[in-house]
Amino acid sequence: MTETEGYVDQAVTGIAEPQPMYKALRESTPVFRAPQAVVLSRLADIEMALKRTDLFSSNMDAVDLGNLRPLIPLQIDPPEHAKYRRILDPLFTPREMARREPYVTELVNEMIDRFAARGECDFHAEFAVPLPCTVFLQLLGLPLEDLDKFLEWKDGVIRPAGSTGYDDRHDASAGVAQQIYEYFDRAIDDHVANPRDDVLSAMIAAQIAGEPLSREELLDICFLFLIAGLDTVTDSLDCFFVYLARHPEHRRQLIEQPDILPHAVEELLRWETPVPGVARVAMRDVEVGAARSARANGSARCSARPTPTPRSSPIPNWWTSPATRTGTAPSAAVRTGASAPTWRAWSCGWRCANSTAASRITRSSPAPSWSTPLPCARCKHCP
Template sequence: MSAPSLAPRFDALDPNVVDNPYPEYARLRDAGPLCRIGPGSWGVTRHADVAALQHDPRLGSEFPAGYHEVSVGDGPASAFFQRIMLYRDPPDHVRLRRLMSRAFSPAVVRQLRSYVEELVDELLVPAVENGRMDLVGELAYPLPVRVVCRLMGIPPESTEEVRRHAMNLGRAFTAVVGEHARAEADVAVRWLREHIGELLDQRRARRGDDLLSRLLDAEESGDTLSHDEIVDNTVFSFFAGFETTVHMITTGAAALLGHPDQLARLRADRSLVGTAVDEFLRWDAPIQGTARYVHEPIEIGGRTVRRGRVLVLMVGSANHDERRFSRPDRLDVGRTDNPHLAFGGGAHLCLGAFLARMEGAVVFDRLARLAVFEAAGPTVRERDTPFRAYASVPVRIG
């Protein structure tokens, strides 16, 4: 039997890939289910493989400490990554997820819908009066940040500073972080830990109806959760609770602006907002890939990936796999057969998925009601981020 040919290499930092990775993903999928990403790391390109591996116990999310130190240095950010549930395996992941999920349960999210509707309307009023807005700074960021602050019990007056530090921390969620971004991430972790720690002290004296209070209640009822775990996982849940939603709103809006036929369809039938949100998540997923640590050898496409290697589950590629989706390169706000993988899967299914879908449905319902919703200039991609994101989406509205 002949040895398999050399797998193609994927360069996520190629400017053409940053602008539009989907043609490159198609080339990689045609070549096979695996591609080379870097030393000791492979990318998984096809939907069936990514979906299966999201549930495979031979893969883990808990990396050796050295992995984080190579990525972000040996400061506070590295210690933070080693404590949050995103990078923990069972049983610690199960314990942390069970407790943190109290903030994002469907029951809690349903109670928030009227607040989200009022908040979206409030944010759109000045824009309608002015006739234009930048969706990124005036809607996509303030909406989910204010919602998650309410869930967490973070006071409104500190929202903007919390957001700024959380964004700096977010830039460290990548394989290799530059020196400047490392320093900003370390500063962000120190500030956020101190701020959340002070709020925890306040809740110990006086409970509220928020995540911090629920975590303290759980601690007192016997669940094992250290002070550092509460602080760091609250910081992570805050970040995770708004970051994906921000980019889903902006990439979805940009998709509609580029496909006026689908905008007209949504305007004619606003009952499609639910399927539209999932289509936006499939079309241009905010998180394009998730890394997993290989604990036992895995065979994929005739190749064996050895223990100690890293597999990157390429969600963005999987969501455009013609083997699973009909006409994947066509935006379809009414797509019903849509098993996209934008929220992950298995034990690491995104905690905030229900909340993100609800916020997205409200936003796109309101945008579809506008008599005027059109581009007011070119969109600008955000490049200094591990996410598919926009720095600016200027629109005319009315």
């Protein structure tokens, strides 16, 4: 077995608790050549790759989900990225999220009420999946009865059946992607004819330099929202509550010190991120450490791995109090020009879920079952 094969095997089998693997990788081979990418795990290298968009692009070659055009704003580099942020950011301001927070909290309690009398639940199936999906549909003004269809589609593009790697992902997911485009095309027509108080109607009404977003731009934003809203938040909730099950002292801390919750959410996102890496495309030959990320056949991938407490970082392994917490640049939600503008929406969901569920779900199993982790850690069963 080669060193590379051993690393990939460890990535697949160790996803339930990957931090030791990340630590060993950072200390032994911080710039590592994997089969499909050069993997970075040192803070300085990661920051360089994420900020130097002239060298490392977020374009479509970084992640192929069967989409026909770049997902907006995830696969758009600066300076074009900024014009979409100017439209999307106002839709997710703290005031706007505060307006929606009571609804999310009420929804959390309703979902817990459904299984509270039984004294048990499958956290993944009965909470982590339906909560963010319901919030997502409500935000965009889409019918709740379409939930099962959306769940099937997001798995079809993120984990396409029959795909064995990067090379055949597009063909495996393209058919499902086309169904997503067609659905949102009809949804946009409906919202144009019948405007309402939701994010999709607001995007349709928004303008850049006096011009509305094109139909293709709206579709590309909606495509990304589906993936971020239905998959990433679910996977994060799974990871969060498995951690709290394994560390009941921190669950008690959340209940006894609710003021630390915003910082705890940030720290959980950094420590328990379900996303194994952030992919970028080398736009020309670049040498990082002792490894060269070559621009071969048009592109080469550079993957920045999560880094639990990077060298030279003051960030602790766990939160202690608001006074000791700082911004987490190397976290799962890396604050770069390519970070999703919907951060406050998902943060609102995580905060409501953690504050309410941590106090009401008092017993949980620390041994869930996990599916194949790539591209994201995914819990199949969490009693």
